[in-house]
Every structure is written in C-alpha cells, then in structure tokens.
Amino acid sequence: MTSHYNFPPPGGAPNANSPNPLRPYYTSSDSPLQSYYYNTLSSSSLEEELAAQNEINSQAAAKELASYGLVKYMTLAIAAPFEAGQTLLQVQYLPNDDGFNGDDSDLAEKTRRDEAIQRARIEEEAERDYYNRTGGVAPNAGGYYVSQYSTSQYSSHHEAHSTSLSTNSNSVKNRLDAKDTLDEHTIRESVYDEESRPAYQMAPIEGGVWKAITDIAKHPTEGWLSLWKGQYTNWMYEMLHLFAQPTLEATLNDTFDLYDDTIPLVHLDHVGPNIATMVTSHLVVGLILSPLELVRTRLVVQTANPLQRKYSGMVNCITTIISEEGVSALWGGVNLFPTILYHTLTPLLANSIPLIIDRVFKLTAADSPFLYSLAELGLNTIELLIRLPIETIRKRLQIQIQTNGSSSAKKYRTVVETRKRPYYGMVDCVYRIIKEEGGHHKRTSRTTKGPDGSIITTSVAQRPWYSAWGVRGLYTGLGMHLTSNMALFAVGAVTNLQDEGDDCALPDDECPPMAVPLQDTQLVTPSDNSDDDDEDMPDLVDTISTSPSDRVSAEGIASDEERPVKKIPITIITGFLGSGKSTLLDYILTEKHDFKVAVILNEFGDTGGIDQAMNVGMGGEVVEEWLELKNGCLCCTVKDNGVVAIENLMKKKGKFDYILLETTGLADPGPIASIFWMDDDIGSDIYLDGIVTLVDSRNVRKELDVKKDDGSLNETAKQIAMADRLILNKTDLVTKEEADQLEADCRAMNGVAEIVRTQHSRVDLRFVLDIAAFDAVRAKELEQNDSGQKSTASIGSEDEIHVHGEGCGHDHEEQPSGHLDQSIKTVTITFSTPTINQKLFERWLQTLLWEHYIPDLTLGDVSAAESSRLDILRVKGIIKPSGSSTPGAKVVIQGVQELYDIKDAVSQSGQDELLNAGRVVFIGRGLDNKNRMIESCRQYLELSENEATIQ
Ligand SMILES: Nc1nc2c(ncn2[C@@H]2O[C@H](COP(=O)(O)OP(=O)(O)OP(=O)(O)O)[C@@H](O)[C@H]2O)c(=O)[nH]1
Structure with a gap:
C-alpha cells in the first residue's frame, strides 16, 4: 500500500532535479513533517508571535517556579519537626x-554491670577490628562502653565522676564542659545512665x-531551632x-512510545510498561540524589553544639564526606x-x-466511598509496614x-545515642536491631554451686527466642504514621461521602460522578439536560445505519467485547x-447513548481569544480539565497546543x-485537520474522521x-467549504x-x-460519527454519487430523521440564491479513459494546490500572471492509475488546503467497481x-x- 503526504515545497530553492519545468524549485518532500512545519510555521509574523509567546511563557514559568519553590519550602518547614x-x-x-530490669538487688546490679562491661569489651574489639580492616580510625569512640577500665576501676571511676558532677551541678556550663569530656574515658553501662x-x-x-x-525543643544544646536541621537540604x-x-x-515514555505520565496509572489498561518507566525514573533520580538524603540525615542527627558539631551545612557536609570517606561514600x-530498595519499593x-483498589477490589471512590477509604487505609498500612523498616x-x-583508610575522620557526635559498632550492611542491621533492640529481656536470679562448694547467686538475662527477638526496633515512629493514616481515612471517607451527593453546582441528576482535575483550575462542565439515570431511555433516533463504516451496525452499536x-x-x-457547536456537544455528552465519547472543548484554533473569554471564562485563563460524565463520556478543555493533551487522552x-x-x-x-490527518500516518492512536460544520x-x-x-x-466560508x-x-x-x-447555496x-x-x-x-471522510472507504461513496446529487437529511421533530436524496419524492433542486459566498465553488472532473497517469495528475494537482493558479502549458509561467488566485480548500477523488501491477487498482486522493494524500483504495466488492x-x-x-480548469487538466494528463x- 502506498501512502504519502505531500506538502508545498519551501519557496525559492532551485533544484536541478525538479520534475516540473514550470516549477524549477520543486523538490519532493522527503520529510513530510519537516516540510509541513516549515510551511506552517515559517512566516515571520508567526515567528515573532511565537517568540513573544515564548517570552511570556518563560516569564510566567519563572514566576510559577519561584512561587512553587516558596510554597514547597514552607510546606517542608511545617513537616520538618516531625521528620526530625x-x-x-x-x-x-x-x-x-538497658534500663530497668525488674531486679534491683545489689547482686543483680553487679552482675548487670559485669555483663555490660564484658559486652562492651567484646564490642570494642569487634569495632577496632572493623576499622583496622578498613584502615581508618574508630569514629565514635565516645559512648557508653569504652572499656579501658576493669570492673573495679569502673566503680571507682564512676563514683568519682558522680561526685565531681554533683558538686558542679549548680553550674550548667561547668556541667556541660565536664560531661563533654566524659565520653572518652567513661564506661557507660547504660544509655539511661544520666551521669555518664x-x-x-x-x-x-x-x-x-x-x-x-x-x-x-527542651534540650539545652538543641532547642527548638534544631527541629529544622537539614531543612534546606531537604528542600533541595x-x-x-x-x-x-x-x-x-x-x-522514557517517549522513548518506548508509551503514554506519558500525566494521567494516573489507574486509568490505563496496560499498566506494566508505565509502572516500569515510573519505577525506573524514581530509582535513577533517587540514586542520583541520594547523597542529599545522606546529608540530610547526618545534619539532623548530629549535635547542634557548635563545639562538637562536625558539619556546618549541606555543602560542608558533602565536601567533608568526600575528603574523609571518599566520593563513593556518597x-x-x-x-x-538500601537506597536501591527504598527508591524501587516506595514508588511501586x-x-x-x-x-489494587481498582483492579483487585474493584472499588471506586464514587460508588463505595467508605469501602474505598477502608481499602486505602489497609493498603497504606501495609505499605507503611514495608517502608518503615527500610527507612530505619x-x-x-x-x-x-x-x-x-587515607585520612582520619573527625568524630561524629549524635544528638541521641547511636550504635557504636557499625553495621556491616542491611541484613546485619536488620538482624542487630531485632536481636539487640527489638524485644524485652527479663532478668532472673540463678543459684549455682561454686568450686569451693559455696552457693553463688547470679542475675542472668533470660532470653528465650520468642522474647529476645522482636521487630519493635524497626518500627519506631509507627504510631505517628498510623495516626495520620487514620486521619486520612476519616477525612477521605467523609469527603467521598459528601462528594457523592453535594459537591456539584449542577442539579443532582446532572452531577458527574467523578471529576479528575489535572490542575487546580476551573472545571468546565456541560450545562444542559441529562437523563443519565434512565437505563431505558430510547435511542436518540431510529437505528437506521447511515454510517459508512461497520463500527455502527444496523442493530445498534457494537459491544466493547465485539469491537476490536x-x-x-x-x-x-x-x-x-453561536452556530450551536456547544449545544451539539452538550447534547451528545448528556444524552443517554451507548457511545463513549471524549469531547475536547474550546481552545483549539483560537485565533482571537474571543471564545476563550466566552467559553472558558474566569478571566480568560486557559484550563485543562477532565470531567467524566455518567454516560461514560469525557469532557475536557485543552490549550491550543493541545495535541499532546489529546495524546494524553x-x-x-x-x-x-x-x-x-x-x-x-x-x-x-484546515490546519487543525492537517495535524490529525498527518498524525494518523505517523502512527498516532487517533485518526482524522472528518470535519463537521454547524x-x-x-x-x-x-x-x-x-x-x-x-x-x-473568511473563516465561515472555509468552514463550510x-x-x-x-x-x-x-x-x-x-x-x-x-x-x-x-x-442549495451550501x-x-x-x-x-x-x-x-x-x-x-x-x-x-451517526451523522457526526464514523464519517471516514479521510478513509479509503470513501472511494465507494464517491462512486455511488455519480449523479452528483448528494443525500440530505433533516430532523423535523426531535427523534425523527428524514433523509433527502434521490427517490425521496421531494423537490430539493433549489438554485443557489447568490447570497452566499459565490467565489467558493465545487467542480468535479470525471475521467472516461480506462486509466490515467498518476504522476502527471500529481504534477498538475501540486500546481493547483501549491502555486495557487490554474496552469496553461501553452503559455508557461505567463499563465500564472493571467490567472486569478486559486485557493483549493478540499480535494477528494478516486482514480485508476495507469501502469499499476494490479489490474483495476484504484487510488484515493484527499486534500485539505495545501496538503494532499494519495492512498491505495480499499477494494469494495461488486458495486464498488469504477467503470472509468x-x-x-x-x-x-x-x-x-x-x-480553463478542464483544459489545463487535459494538457497535463495528455487527454x-x-x-x-x-x-
Ligand atoms: N433558537 C435556537 N437557538 C439555538 C439553536 N441552537 C443553539 N441555540 C442557541 O444559540 C446560542 C449559541 O449556541 P452555542 O451552542 O453556544 O453555539 P457555539 O457555536 O458553541 O458558540 P460559540 O461557543 O460562541 O462558538 C445558545 O444560546 C443556544 O442555546 C437552535 O437551533 N435554535
């Protein structure tokens, strides 16, 4: 099948290979898109307009960005204390x-201390091993288990410090100074040990x-300002x-030819590829930006004490990490x-x-608001239970x-006690948290016989597997999230319930069940009557199929299952x-019918802004909105550059x-039709069906x-033509x-x-749908109307359709009154040879469409000067080209203004045969x-x- 769009050549460029002596600058258009855009966008006034528009757009974008940044900063500031x-x-x-163990006897206390010190010693050795292996120094020597003291030393040292501290307790500063020096030398038997x-x-x-x-907020060296530590990094x-x-x-979506990301996944049929690109993009961006997350955590966790603080800010933190730990540490x-896991799982x-709510539970917020919110709550909780441990x-x-290994790291002093011994990785971290922090351990006294026969009573930690292990440590902060989930559930359930009935300016029976705004802007709604609840509404009109396509059968509309x-x-x-376009669309949108129609309103082809003000209103602002209607239709407004928006659709x-x-x-x-007509051929999901003019x-x-x-x-003439x-x-x-x-005039x-x-x-x-005006099927229709008489339909009463045409018994041969635009005409050329030379025909057609005059080969270019300007608005035709390998092959010619297309005609059996x-x-x-027209044609085609x- 051959098909190619043809565009007027860029003016003025001579070409030695020109196929037409009358048009030395003609070049075949290898790149239709390029040519098209050259042709449609190259006028200087348009360029200026676009430049001015771009400037306005970039200024508006800068403003929008600044205000968005500010709002984001403030929102993050509100959330920052909770994050911290x-x-x-x-x-x-x-x-x-650590902490109270339920046994405060002297023996139990001593045993506990012994165990603490023993454990500290083991851990210190392990820690030293780790850092020796990596070549660095132990960064967090300060802590509660530095064990250079023996048990006995510990007691005296501890007591000494206690005394010293109690004598200085009147002076906070002295106390702080004294205590800041403790950590290197003190064995802190417990994180609860206040003194150490x-x-x-x-x-x-x-x-x-x-x-x-x-x-x-209450801590002397932290204070309320510390609640906003890392705020700037977070914002960045x-x-x-x-x-x-x-x-x-x-x-990614563009690359893999997927639908773009502006419509929620739930509206897509095949979500897999879009989920893949969504997760990939989150992962890649999350990985690239993960150093900022690292910095944010460190800034929040480090002490605010200026003497002990390690990093002075975001940049300093990054440079310090690079110099101490290397770029790879970022x-x-x-x-x-953990970064990969986090940035994969959380978006997923x-x-x-x-x-899941839509596809598995099959719930919608509109139909079952409470169940929907409940399902959301349940799934959000599951999500939380997976996400929180990874975060921790x-x-x-x-x-x-x-x-x-190449440089020593300055100590990193933390606001809260952290584990001094580093984790070896994610699994180790999970294991340690569960083992060391996740459960409650009770102590019991145990009596044994010593070697000398004496009775020894010791206090031991009782660690049965079921109590010694626990996941509690992985879920700190769970309560806050659960509370906020519950609050969201309550709000969601109430809002959804309200939405169901109240949140609509229209009368009850006209309210759409669901509005999905793309932006927080004005919602445009259809304004006319709707009998949407009535399943038994009669069809709009009789089910006579006037459609040229089999999409609409005589029995009605093909079901979803039947329709490929x-x-x-x-x-x-x-x-x-004011001709009635909106009335028509309102009618289609609100009537009960089985068509699922998406209506795009208002903005296309706006040349004067008049409609924008009239139809979009609210200060003429341009809006993009979706509105789903009860009859399955969808209504939306798009900006003038809304091809993308339609692709989104x-x-x-x-x-x-x-x-x-x-x-x-x-x-x-014309230009609007050209866009969609071309899109059809470049693999878009939409194709141009036809132009309906009111x-x-x-x-x-x-x-x-x-x-x-x-x-x-003028536009009205073009619209009719x-x-x-x-x-x-x-x-x-x-x-x-x-x-x-x-x-008759029309x-x-x-x-x-x-x-x-x-x-x-x-x-x-069916009069406005399935027109197939740009389809090869039109070949059949064109041939059937050999008499030149087109059928005409009229609706007398509401549901009564009457088709005028041959044999209907009425007289409808009115003559043009001459009052309509007489300069616009329809002429039909009929060929009675068996075939015609397609190449010659195309050359002639190109002159008509692109050069805007009827050529006369005997006069050459002089004929251009003599001819009045020709503006072909529409061309339709079917011809049998000579020299085709398939006998009887036909091609269909379609043209809109300067753009034309020649396609193989889809063969229709029997009645579709062309006699000439x-x-x-x-x-x-x-x-x-x-x-002049027919003479010119005969000359070119040698007929x-x-x-x-x-x-
Ligand atoms: N009397 C009468 N009024 C009509 C008819 N069709 C539409 N109207 C009215 O004409 C006015 C304009 O109709 P619209 O549907 O808004 O026309 P439009 O083409 O969308 O107008 P614009 O949005 O301005 O381009 C409205 O007040 C309609 O109610 C009709 O057949 N008869």
Whole structure:
C-alpha cells in the first residue's frame, strides 16, 4: 500500500532535479513533517508571535517556579519537626538490656554491670577490628562502653565522676564542659545512665514522635531551632526530585512510545510498561540524589553544639564526606543497596494502591466511598509496614562514617545515642536491631554451686527466642504514621461521602460522578439536560445505519467485547460563533447513548481569544480539565497546543469510541485537520474522521459577508467549504423556503458534504460519527454519487430523521440564491479513459494546490500572471492509475488546503467497481473558469476533450 503526504515545497530553492519545468524549485518532500512545519510555521509574523509567546511563557514559568519553590519550602518547614523527631527515633540505639530490669538487688546490679562491661569489651574489639580492616580510625569512640577500665576501676571511676558532677551541678556550663569530656574515658553501662551521658546528647527518647519533638525543643544544646536541621537540604532534594523524576519518566515514555505520565496509572489498561518507566525514573533520580538524603540525615542527627558539631551545612557536609570517606561514600558502600530498595519499593507500593483498589477490589471512590477509604487505609498500612523498616535501616547506615583508610575522620557526635559498632550492611542491621533492640529481656536470679562448694547467686538475662527477638526496633515512629493514616481515612471517607451527593453546582441528576482535575483550575462542565439515570431511555433516533463504516451496525452499536481495539476517530466540530457547536456537544455528552465519547472543548484554533473569554471564562485563563460524565463520556478543555493533551487522552484508549474536537468559532479548520490527518500516518492512536460544520441558518449570510483585509477567505466560508458534514442549525429561526435556499447555496459551495437540518443541534449521532471522510472507504461513496446529487437529511421533530436524496419524492433542486459566498465553488472532473497517469495528475494537482493558479502549458509561467488566485480548500477523488501491477487498482486522493494524500483504495466488492478512470472533486475559490480548469487538466494528463469533462 502506498501512502504519502505531500506538502508545498519551501519557496525559492532551485533544484536541478525538479520534475516540473514550470516549477524549477520543486523538490519532493522527503520529510513530510519537516516540510509541513516549515510551511506552517515559517512566516515571520508567526515567528515573532511565537517568540513573544515564548517570552511570556518563560516569564510566567519563572514566576510559577519561584512561587512553587516558596510554597514547597514552607510546606517542608511545617513537616520538618516531625521528620526530625522521626529520624532521631529511628537512629537511636536502645539495647534490650538497658534500663530497668525488674531486679534491683545489689547482686543483680553487679552482675548487670559485669555483663555490660564484658559486652562492651567484646564490642570494642569487634569495632577496632572493623576499622583496622578498613584502615581508618574508630569514629565514635565516645559512648557508653569504652572499656579501658576493669570492673573495679569502673566503680571507682564512676563514683568519682558522680561526685565531681554533683558538686558542679549548680553550674550548667561547668556541667556541660565536664560531661563533654566524659565520653572518652567513661564506661557507660547504660544509655539511661544520666551521669555518664555527654551533655550534648539527649536522654533516650521514650515515646513517639511528639515526645521526640518536645525533647529536642527542651534540650539545652538543641532547642527548638534544631527541629529544622537539614531543612534546606531537604528542600533541595524535593525540588530537584520534583523536576527530574517526571522529566525522566516522560522521556522514557517517549522513548518506548508509551503514554506519558500525566494521567494516573489507574486509568490505563496496560499498566506494566508505565509502572516500569515510573519505577525506573524514581530509582535513577533517587540514586542520583541520594547523597542529599545522606546529608540530610547526618545534619539532623548530629549535635547542634557548635563545639562538637562536625558539619556546618549541606555543602560542608558533602565536601567533608568526600575528603574523609571518599566520593563513593556518597552513593555506594553500605548505603547502595538500601537506597536501591527504598527508591524501587516506595514508588511501586504508593502507585500500586489505587491500582489494587481498582483492579483487585474493584472499588471506586464514587460508588463505595467508605469501602474505598477502608481499602486505602489497609493498603497504606501495609505499605507503611514495608517502608518503615527500610527507612530505619537506611538512616542508621547513612550516619555511619565509612572511613576510606587515607585520612582520619573527625568524630561524629549524635544528638541521641547511636550504635557504636557499625553495621556491616542491611541484613546485619536488620538482624542487630531485632536481636539487640527489638524485644524485652527479663532478668532472673540463678543459684549455682561454686568450686569451693559455696552457693553463688547470679542475675542472668533470660532470653528465650520468642522474647529476645522482636521487630519493635524497626518500627519506631509507627504510631505517628498510623495516626495520620487514620486521619486520612476519616477525612477521605467523609469527603467521598459528601462528594457523592453535594459537591456539584449542577442539579443532582446532572452531577458527574467523578471529576479528575489535572490542575487546580476551573472545571468546565456541560450545562444542559441529562437523563443519565434512565437505563431505558430510547435511542436518540431510529437505528437506521447511515454510517459508512461497520463500527455502527444496523442493530445498534457494537459491544466493547465485539469491537476490536482500533485507532480512535477524531471528528472536528467547527462552525461560526453561536452556530450551536456547544449545544451539539452538550447534547451528545448528556444524552443517554451507548457511545463513549471524549469531547475536547474550546481552545483549539483560537485565533482571537474571543471564545476563550466566552467559553472558558474566569478571566480568560486557559484550563485543562477532565470531567467524566455518567454516560461514560469525557469532557475536557485543552490549550491550543493541545495535541499532546489529546495524546494524553489516548491513555484512555479502549475506554473511548470517539473523540469530538470543538474548534473556536474563528478557527480555520484546515490546519487543525492537517495535524490529525498527518498524525494518523505517523502512527498516532487517533485518526482524522472528518470535519463537521454547524451553520447558523439565520446569521450565516451576514457572517459570509465579512471581508478580510488581506483578501483571504473568511473563516465561515472555509468552514463550510471544508466540511464533510454540514449541519444547518437553528432552522426554527428561518422559514422553510429560507432553509431550502440556504441548503442549495451550501450545496453550491460544497458539493460533496452531506447536509442535515436541525434545531438545537439535535442530530443523529451517526451523522457526526464514523464519517471516514479521510478513509479509503470513501472511494465507494464517491462512486455511488455519480449523479452528483448528494443525500440530505433533516430532523423535523426531535427523534425523527428524514433523509433527502434521490427517490425521496421531494423537490430539493433549489438554485443557489447568490447570497452566499459565490467565489467558493465545487467542480468535479470525471475521467472516461480506462486509466490515467498518476504522476502527471500529481504534477498538475501540486500546481493547483501549491502555486495557487490554474496552469496553461501553452503559455508557461505567463499563465500564472493571467490567472486569478486559486485557493483549493478540499480535494477528494478516486482514480485508476495507469501502469499499476494490479489490474483495476484504484487510488484515493484527499486534500485539505495545501496538503494532499494519495492512498491505495480499499477494494469494495461488486458495486464498488469504477467503470472509468475516476473522478476528482475540488472545492475552493477561483474555480469559476471551468473551461480553463478542464483544459489545463487535459494538457497535463495528455487527454482529449472526451476523456476528461468537468461539472
Ligand atoms: N433558537 C435556537 N437557538 C439555538 C439553536 N441552537 C443553539 N441555540 C442557541 O444559540 C446560542 C449559541 O449556541 P452555542 O451552542 O453556544 O453555539 P457555539 O457555536 O458553541 O458558540 P460559540 O461557543 O460562541 O462558538 C445558545 O444560546 C443556544 O442555546 C437552535 O437551533 N435554535
């Protein structure tokens, strides 16, 4: 199958290979897109306009960015104290054996101390081993188990310190000074040991996040300002992530030809590829930005005491890490695996929740608000139970200094007690937390016989497997998250319940069940009547199939199951201001029917901003909104550059049967049609189905009278001339005779469009859907209308459709009144040879479309000067090309303004046979001189008078 779009050549570039002596600059367009955009965007005024627009856009973007940054900073500032509290809870080390053990006898106390020191010794050796292996120095010598003292030494030292401290207790400063020197020399038998705790360190936080916050605020060296430690780093991370992740995801989606990321996954049919790109983008960006997370944790956990503080800020922290631990410490080492796990699992889990609710539980917020919220609560809790331990482990590993052996690291003093012995990795960390901190250990007294026969009573930790092991340590801060989940559940359930009935400005029966705003902007809703609840509503009109395609059967509409996954047809709905476009779309959107139609409103082709103000309102701001309607339709507004938005709409592919695109009243439908027509051929999911023009029967003549300063055709004329379907609306405002005359006039302008008369745009949906005007199937239709008489339909009463055509018994041969734009004509050239030379035909066509005059080979270029300007708006035709390998092969010609396409015709059996070489219809201005036109054609195609005729 051959198919190629053809564009006018860039003007002025001579080409030695030109196939046409009259057009030495002609080059075949190897890159249709390039040519098209060159052609459509190269005018200097357009460039200036675009430049000005870009400047405005970049200024607006900068403003938006600044205000977004500010808002983000403030939001993070509100959350920062909770983050800080949570982080400290997660990193603080609370071994099981510390604290009250239920046995305060002297013997038990002594045994406990002995055990503590014994353990400290073992751990110190292990710690030294670790750092010797890596070549560095033990970074956290300060702590509770430095064991250079023996048990007896410990007691005296401890007592001495206790005394010294108690004598100085009146002076906080002295106390702080004294206590800051303790850590190197004191064996701290317990994290609860007040006396041996360095002054910069907080007592163990025994409680939840709120307790942590108050403890921080009350601590002498921390104070409330410490609640915002790492705030700037956090903000940097969030902002960078916010821009990088969606950008990467969109790029990946583009690369793999997936739908982009702006519509929630839950609306997609096949989520796998999109989940993959989403997770990949989160992972990559998370990995790249993970040093900022590392820095943030370290800044939060380090002491605020200026004498003990290691890092003065974000940059200093990064440079210090690089110099002490090496660049690899920022990303790699023990942190690498937890980072990968965290940035893979968290986006995956978060995005799976709505999907699971939708696909597994089959719940919607609109139908079952309470159950929906309950499911959300349950899944959020599961997500929390998976995420929280990973977070805890990450933070513990992040604060661990990873010496690189080449330099010594300054001590890292932490606000809360942390484990002095480093974890070897994620698994080790999980194991240690569960083993050392996760459970409660009880002590019991045990009596044994000594070697000398004496009775020895010892206090031992009782560690049965079920109590010595626990996961509690992995879930610090769980309470806060559960509370917030519960609060969200309560709010969600209440809001959803309210939404179900109240949150709608429309009357109850017109409220859509679900609105999915893409931006926090105005919501545009259809405003007319809806009988949506009534399942038994009769069809809009009789089920006579007038559709040229089998998408709509005589029995009605094919069911979803029957209908194969197809490209989605897009129909352009155009017509001058007030002609009834919105009324038509409201009617389609709110009527009960089985079509799932997506309607795109307003912004396309806006040239004057008039419609924008009228239809979008609210200060003329441009909005993008989606609104799902009860009848399964979807309504949205898009910006003028909304091809992307329409592609986004395709994320709902399979859920929609049709797209209707309403242009503004002042739009030239040609360029808009060209975009979608071309998209069809470059593999888009949508294809151009046809152009439907509404005509205001009462005012159209006035509109056509408007002359444009530059002499170009006015939009109403173009809209009528380019239509594949014409709806003569508002016939209630004109007499029958006027309507007849209008129809005849329209027919004279556009000889190929089907015409229907309506009141309040109430038209059979099949008249505007499945037009297939740009499809090869049109070949059949073109051949069937050899008489030149097009069928015309009108709706008298609401549900009654009457098709005018041959044999209907009415007289509808009204003559043009001459009041409509007479400069626009339809001419039809019929070929009576068996075949014609397609190459020669194309050369002739290119001259007509691109050079805008009817050429005369005998006069050469002089004919251009003599000819009045030709503006072909629409071309349709079918011809049999000579020299084809398939006998009887036909090609279909389609053209919209300067763009044309020639495709192999889809063969239709029987009645579709062409008896001659075919027929081509031209609609446009400058076609008055039919003789000149047909002469020119005969010259180019080397045909005799009888072989080509014109009507
Ligand atoms: N009398 C009468 N009024 C109609 C008919 N069709 C539409 N209207 C009214 O005409 C007005 C304009 O109709 P719209 O549907 O908004 O026209 P439009 O083409 O969308 O207009 P723009 O959005 O300005 O381009 C509305 O007040 C309609 O109610 C009709 O057949 N008869």
